[in-house]
Amino acid sequence: MSTQPDSGPDQDPGLAFTNDPALEADVFARNCSSRPVLQAVASRWGVLALAALREGPYRFSALRRRVDGISERMLSQTLQTLERDGMVHREVQQSIPPQVEYTLTDLGAKVADQLMGLIEILESNIDAILTAQNTYHRD
Amino acid sequence: MSTQPDSGPDQDPGLAFTNDPALEADVFARNCSSRPVLQAVASRWGVLALAALREGPYRFSALRRRVDGISERMLSQTLQTLERDGMVHREVQQSIPPQVEYTLTDLGAKVADQLMGLIEILESNIDAILTAQNTYHRD
DNA sequence: CGGCATCCCTATTGATACTG
Protein backbone atom coordinates (compact mmCIF):
# COMPACT_ATOMS: atom_id res chain seq x y z
CA MET A 1 0.00 0.00 0.00
CA SER A 2 2.70 2.46 0.93
CA THR A 3 5.43 1.39 -1.44
CA GLN A 4 5.29 1.29 -5.16
CA PRO A 5 8.37 -0.44 -6.46
CA ASP A 6 7.10 -0.71 -9.99
CA SER A 7 6.42 1.92 -12.55
CA GLY A 8 2.98 2.68 -11.18
CA PRO A 9 -0.57 1.84 -12.07
CA ASP A 10 -0.48 1.85 -15.84
CA GLN A 11 -3.84 1.90 -17.43
CA ASP A 12 -2.10 2.51 -20.66
CA PRO A 13 0.25 -0.31 -21.44
CA GLY A 14 2.01 0.42 -24.65
CA LEU A 15 -0.44 2.39 -26.66
CA ALA A 16 -4.12 2.89 -26.34
CA PHE A 17 -6.57 5.32 -27.76
CA THR A 18 -8.58 5.67 -24.60
CA ASN A 19 -9.73 9.18 -25.29
CA ASP A 20 -11.13 8.64 -28.74
CA PRO A 21 -14.82 8.96 -29.21
CA ALA A 22 -16.37 5.75 -30.53
CA LEU A 23 -13.36 4.18 -32.10
CA GLU A 24 -14.64 1.01 -33.60
CA ALA A 25 -18.06 -0.14 -32.60
CA ASP A 26 -16.89 -3.65 -31.91
CA VAL A 27 -17.49 -5.02 -28.44
CA PHE A 28 -14.99 -7.74 -29.04
CA ALA A 29 -12.22 -5.20 -29.12
CA ARG A 30 -10.90 -4.70 -25.64
CA ASN A 31 -11.22 -0.94 -25.57
CA CYS A 32 -14.38 -0.51 -27.47
CA SER A 33 -16.42 2.28 -25.92
CA SER A 34 -19.50 0.13 -25.70
CA ARG A 35 -17.99 -2.42 -23.35
CA PRO A 36 -18.35 -0.36 -20.20
CA VAL A 37 -21.89 0.50 -21.19
CA LEU A 38 -22.68 -3.13 -21.84
CA GLN A 39 -21.38 -4.00 -18.43
CA ALA A 40 -23.38 -1.28 -16.74
CA VAL A 41 -26.55 -2.33 -18.48
CA ALA A 42 -26.02 -6.06 -18.10
CA SER A 43 -24.79 -5.82 -14.54
CA ARG A 44 -26.41 -7.62 -11.68
CA TRP A 45 -28.66 -4.72 -10.71
CA GLY A 46 -28.66 -2.86 -13.99
CA VAL A 47 -30.68 -5.56 -15.69
CA LEU A 48 -33.26 -5.68 -12.96
CA ALA A 49 -33.59 -1.92 -12.62
CA LEU A 50 -34.15 -1.50 -16.34
CA ALA A 51 -36.57 -4.40 -16.47
CA ALA A 52 -38.52 -2.95 -13.58
CA LEU A 53 -38.68 0.52 -15.09
CA ARG A 54 -40.19 -1.06 -18.14
CA GLU A 55 -43.36 -1.41 -16.10
CA GLY A 56 -43.61 2.34 -15.80
CA PRO A 57 -42.10 5.21 -13.80
CA TYR A 58 -40.85 4.40 -10.35
CA ARG A 59 -39.82 6.43 -7.38
CA PHE A 60 -36.67 5.50 -5.55
CA SER A 61 -38.19 3.60 -2.67
CA ALA A 62 -40.78 1.86 -4.78
CA LEU A 63 -38.11 0.73 -7.19
CA ARG A 64 -36.09 -0.50 -4.30
CA ARG A 65 -39.02 -2.55 -3.12
CA ARG A 66 -39.56 -3.90 -6.61
CA VAL A 67 -35.97 -4.96 -7.12
CA ASP A 68 -35.90 -7.24 -4.16
CA GLY A 69 -32.60 -7.46 -2.35
CA ILE A 70 -30.93 -4.34 -3.69
CA SER A 71 -29.41 -1.98 -1.17
CA GLU A 72 -29.92 1.76 -1.17
CA ARG A 73 -26.37 2.29 -2.14
CA MET A 74 -26.45 -0.05 -5.10
CA LEU A 75 -29.73 1.30 -6.38
CA SER A 76 -28.47 4.83 -6.17
CA GLN A 77 -25.23 3.92 -7.89
CA THR A 78 -26.94 1.85 -10.56
CA LEU A 79 -29.41 4.59 -11.36
CA GLN A 80 -26.66 7.16 -11.62
CA THR A 81 -24.79 5.06 -14.11
CA LEU A 82 -27.89 4.35 -16.13
CA GLU A 83 -28.73 8.02 -16.13
CA ARG A 84 -25.25 8.95 -17.20
CA ASP A 85 -25.42 6.49 -20.06
CA GLY A 86 -28.71 7.92 -21.23
CA MET A 87 -30.86 4.93 -20.33
CA VAL A 88 -32.85 6.51 -17.56
CA HIS A 89 -34.33 9.92 -16.96
CA ARG A 90 -34.41 11.36 -13.48
CA GLU A 91 -37.00 13.91 -12.53
CA VAL A 92 -36.95 15.73 -9.23
CA GLN A 93 -40.10 17.27 -7.84
CA GLN A 94 -39.33 19.91 -5.28
CA SER A 95 -41.86 19.11 -2.68
CA ILE A 96 -42.03 18.06 0.91
CA PRO A 97 -41.27 15.29 1.18
CA PRO A 98 -39.10 15.32 -1.93
CA GLN A 99 -40.03 13.06 -4.80
CA VAL A 100 -37.79 11.71 -7.52
CA GLU A 101 -39.19 9.81 -10.41
CA TYR A 102 -37.23 7.55 -12.71
CA THR A 103 -38.31 6.72 -16.23
CA LEU A 104 -36.77 4.98 -19.20
CA THR A 105 -35.51 7.02 -22.10
CA ASP A 106 -36.24 5.81 -25.64
CA LEU A 107 -32.88 4.12 -25.74
CA GLY A 108 -33.37 2.70 -22.28
CA ALA A 109 -36.70 1.24 -23.35
CA LYS A 110 -35.11 -0.57 -26.28
CA VAL A 111 -32.39 -1.94 -24.09
CA ALA A 112 -34.88 -2.94 -21.43
CA ASP A 113 -36.96 -4.78 -24.00
CA GLN A 114 -33.99 -6.88 -25.00
CA LEU A 115 -33.17 -7.59 -21.40
CA MET A 116 -36.75 -8.57 -20.73
CA GLY A 117 -36.56 -10.98 -23.63
CA LEU A 118 -33.48 -12.48 -22.07
CA ILE A 119 -35.14 -12.79 -18.70
CA GLU A 120 -38.16 -14.46 -20.21
CA ILE A 121 -36.03 -17.01 -21.98
CA LEU A 122 -34.27 -17.86 -18.75
CA GLU A 123 -37.45 -17.97 -16.70
CA SER A 124 -39.27 -20.21 -19.11
CA ASN A 125 -36.33 -22.57 -19.31
CA ILE A 126 -35.47 -22.54 -15.66
CA ASP A 127 -36.35 -26.18 -15.20
CA ALA A 128 -34.05 -27.30 -17.99
CA ILE A 129 -31.33 -25.08 -16.59
CA LEU A 130 -31.64 -26.46 -13.08
CA THR A 131 -31.57 -29.95 -14.49
CA ALA A 132 -28.45 -29.12 -16.46
CA GLN A 133 -26.85 -27.79 -13.31
CA ASN A 134 -27.55 -30.96 -11.41
CA THR A 135 -26.48 -33.18 -14.25
CA TYR A 136 -23.22 -31.33 -14.61
CA HIS A 137 -20.13 -33.21 -13.76
CA ARG A 138 -16.92 -33.47 -15.64
CA ASP A 139 -16.55 -36.93 -17.10
CA MET B 1 -49.01 -2.83 -4.88
CA SER B 2 -49.13 -6.42 -3.90
CA THR B 3 -46.25 -8.69 -3.38
CA GLN B 4 -48.28 -11.79 -3.41
CA PRO B 5 -46.42 -15.00 -2.91
CA ASP B 6 -49.59 -17.02 -3.09
CA SER B 7 -52.77 -17.02 -5.17
CA GLY B 8 -52.76 -17.30 -8.89
CA PRO B 9 -52.64 -20.32 -11.13
CA ASP B 10 -51.31 -23.08 -9.01
CA GLN B 11 -48.99 -25.74 -10.31
CA ASP B 12 -47.68 -27.98 -7.64
CA PRO B 13 -48.93 -27.66 -4.08
CA GLY B 14 -46.65 -29.40 -1.67
CA LEU B 15 -43.44 -28.65 -3.48
CA ALA B 16 -43.64 -25.07 -2.38
CA PHE B 17 -40.89 -23.26 -0.52
CA THR B 18 -38.20 -25.83 -0.24
CA ASN B 19 -34.60 -25.11 -0.84
CA ASP B 20 -35.04 -23.99 -4.40
CA PRO B 21 -36.38 -26.24 -7.09
CA ALA B 22 -37.63 -23.48 -9.37
CA LEU B 23 -39.88 -21.76 -6.91
CA GLU B 24 -41.45 -18.84 -8.66
CA ALA B 25 -39.93 -17.86 -11.92
CA ASP B 26 -39.72 -14.22 -10.95
CA VAL B 27 -36.32 -12.59 -11.21
CA PHE B 28 -37.49 -9.74 -9.08
CA ALA B 29 -37.70 -12.05 -6.12
CA ARG B 30 -34.41 -12.09 -4.31
CA ASN B 31 -33.99 -15.82 -4.28
CA CYS B 32 -35.39 -16.71 -7.61
CA SER B 33 -33.38 -19.50 -9.17
CA SER B 34 -32.92 -17.60 -12.38
CA ARG B 35 -31.02 -14.74 -10.83
CA PRO B 36 -27.66 -16.50 -10.61
CA VAL B 37 -28.12 -17.73 -14.16
CA LEU B 38 -28.95 -14.26 -15.34
CA GLN B 39 -25.82 -12.99 -13.71
CA ALA B 40 -23.67 -15.68 -15.25
CA VAL B 41 -25.08 -15.07 -18.68
CA ALA B 42 -25.05 -11.30 -18.46
CA SER B 43 -21.68 -11.10 -16.81
CA ARG B 44 -18.77 -9.19 -18.24
CA TRP B 45 -17.29 -12.17 -20.05
CA GLY B 46 -20.38 -14.31 -20.28
CA VAL B 47 -22.04 -11.94 -22.71
CA LEU B 48 -19.01 -11.79 -24.95
CA ALA B 49 -18.35 -15.52 -24.91
CA LEU B 50 -21.92 -16.30 -25.86
CA ALA B 51 -21.97 -13.63 -28.53
CA ALA B 52 -18.75 -14.97 -29.99
CA LEU B 53 -19.96 -18.56 -30.02
CA ARG B 54 -22.91 -17.37 -32.02
CA GLU B 55 -20.52 -17.11 -34.94
CA GLY B 56 -19.90 -20.83 -34.82
CA PRO B 57 -17.87 -23.36 -32.82
CA TYR B 58 -14.69 -22.13 -31.24
CA ARG B 59 -11.71 -23.81 -29.72
CA PHE B 60 -10.38 -22.49 -26.46
CA SER B 61 -7.49 -20.47 -27.80
CA ALA B 62 -9.38 -19.11 -30.74
CA LEU B 63 -12.18 -18.01 -28.49
CA ARG B 64 -9.68 -16.37 -26.25
CA ARG B 65 -8.32 -14.44 -29.19
CA ARG B 66 -11.81 -13.47 -30.25
CA VAL B 67 -12.84 -12.18 -26.85
CA ASP B 68 -10.11 -9.65 -26.64
CA GLY B 69 -8.76 -9.00 -23.18
CA ILE B 70 -10.02 -12.09 -21.41
CA SER B 71 -7.53 -14.13 -19.40
CA GLU B 72 -7.20 -17.90 -19.56
CA ARG B 73 -8.56 -18.20 -16.11
CA MET B 74 -11.63 -16.13 -16.75
CA LEU B 75 -12.39 -17.83 -20.05
CA SER B 76 -12.07 -21.21 -18.45
CA GLN B 77 -14.25 -20.21 -15.55
CA THR B 78 -16.83 -18.54 -17.75
CA LEU B 79 -17.10 -21.53 -20.04
CA GLN B 80 -17.53 -23.88 -17.13
CA THR B 81 -20.38 -21.86 -15.76
CA LEU B 82 -22.05 -21.59 -19.14
CA GLU B 83 -21.65 -25.30 -19.65
CA ARG B 84 -23.05 -26.06 -16.25
CA ASP B 85 -26.07 -23.88 -16.97
CA GLY B 86 -26.70 -25.67 -20.23
CA MET B 87 -25.78 -22.78 -22.52
CA VAL B 88 -22.67 -24.26 -24.01
CA HIS B 89 -21.63 -27.71 -25.11
CA ARG B 90 -18.04 -28.83 -24.66
CA GLU B 91 -16.60 -31.48 -26.90
CA VAL B 92 -13.19 -32.96 -26.32
CA GLN B 93 -11.37 -34.57 -29.18
CA GLN B 94 -8.72 -36.95 -27.98
CA SER B 95 -5.92 -36.11 -30.33
CA ILE B 96 -2.41 -34.81 -30.19
CA PRO B 97 -2.42 -32.00 -29.54
CA PRO B 98 -5.76 -32.18 -27.75
CA GLN B 99 -8.64 -30.18 -29.10
CA VAL B 100 -11.69 -28.89 -27.29
CA GLU B 101 -14.54 -27.38 -29.16
CA TYR B 102 -17.24 -25.20 -27.68
CA THR B 103 -20.65 -24.79 -29.24
CA LEU B 104 -23.92 -23.21 -28.21
CA THR B 105 -26.79 -25.38 -27.13
CA ASP B 106 -30.27 -24.55 -28.37
CA LEU B 107 -30.94 -22.63 -25.22
CA GLY B 108 -27.56 -20.95 -25.44
CA ALA B 109 -28.34 -19.87 -28.98
CA LYS B 110 -31.58 -18.23 -27.92
CA VAL B 111 -29.86 -16.44 -25.09
CA ALA B 112 -26.99 -15.41 -27.34
CA ASP B 113 -29.42 -13.98 -29.87
CA GLN B 114 -30.96 -11.76 -27.25
CA LEU B 115 -27.57 -10.65 -26.07
CA MET B 116 -26.52 -9.91 -29.61
CA GLY B 117 -29.61 -7.78 -30.03
CA LEU B 118 -28.60 -5.88 -26.94
CA ILE B 119 -25.07 -5.40 -28.19
CA GLU B 120 -26.30 -4.13 -31.53
CA ILE B 121 -28.54 -1.59 -29.88
CA LEU B 122 -25.65 -0.31 -27.83
CA GLU B 123 -23.22 -0.24 -30.73
CA SER B 124 -25.56 1.59 -33.02
CA ASN B 125 -26.33 4.15 -30.36
CA ILE B 126 -22.84 4.53 -29.07
CA ASP B 127 -22.54 8.14 -30.22
CA ALA B 128 -25.67 9.15 -28.39
CA ILE B 129 -24.47 7.31 -25.33
CA LEU B 130 -21.08 8.97 -25.32
CA THR B 131 -22.76 12.31 -25.75
CA ALA B 132 -25.03 11.56 -22.82
CA GLN B 133 -22.00 10.65 -20.74
CA ASN B 134 -20.28 13.91 -21.51
CA THR B 135 -23.40 15.95 -20.95
CA TYR B 136 -23.98 14.36 -17.59
CA HIS B 137 -23.42 16.48 -14.57
CA ARG B 138 -25.28 16.85 -11.35
CA ASP B 139 -27.19 20.05 -10.95
C1' DC C 1 -3.15 -27.27 -26.68
C1' DG C 2 -6.30 -26.72 -22.94
C1' DG C 3 -6.57 -26.35 -18.97
C1' DC C 4 -6.36 -26.21 -13.27
C1' DA C 5 -4.04 -24.48 -8.77
C1' DT C 6 -2.06 -20.85 -6.26
C1' DC C 7 -1.08 -16.23 -4.81
C1' DC C 8 -2.54 -11.71 -4.35
C1' DC C 9 -4.50 -7.41 -5.34
C1' DT C 10 -8.44 -4.41 -6.36
C1' DA C 11 -13.23 -3.46 -7.48
C1' DT C 12 -17.88 -4.36 -6.05
C1' DT C 13 -21.08 -4.95 -2.67
C1' DG C 14 -23.67 -4.82 1.72
C1' DA C 15 -24.70 -2.83 6.58
C1' DT C 16 -24.99 0.88 9.04
C1' DA C 17 -25.22 5.61 10.14
C1' DC C 18 -26.13 10.20 8.88
C1' DT C 19 -28.04 14.46 6.02
C1' DG C 20 -30.97 17.81 3.02
Add this chain to the structure above:
DNA sequence: CAGTATCAATAGGGATGCCG
Protein backbone atom coordinates in the same frame (compact mmCIF):
# COMPACT_ATOMS: atom_id res chain seq x y z
C1' DC D 1 -38.23 10.54 1.05
C1' DA D 2 -34.04 10.25 -1.35
C1' DG D 3 -30.12 9.85 -1.05
C1' DT D 4 -24.52 10.19 0.66
C1' DA D 5 -20.48 8.62 3.70
C1' DT D 6 -17.89 5.26 5.84
C1' DC D 7 -16.22 0.81 6.73
C1' DA D 8 -15.71 -4.20 6.43
C1' DA D 9 -16.49 -8.48 3.77
C1' DT D 10 -16.38 -10.70 -0.51
C1' DA D 11 -16.07 -11.68 -5.25
C1' DG D 12 -13.75 -10.74 -9.55
C1' DG D 13 -9.78 -10.98 -12.01
C1' DG D 14 -4.58 -10.96 -13.42
C1' DA D 15 0.07 -13.37 -13.25
C1' DT D 16 2.48 -17.31 -12.82
C1' DG D 17 3.59 -22.18 -12.69
C1' DC D 18 2.44 -27.00 -13.52
C1' DC D 19 0.19 -31.06 -15.79
C1' DG D 20 -2.37 -34.40 -19.16
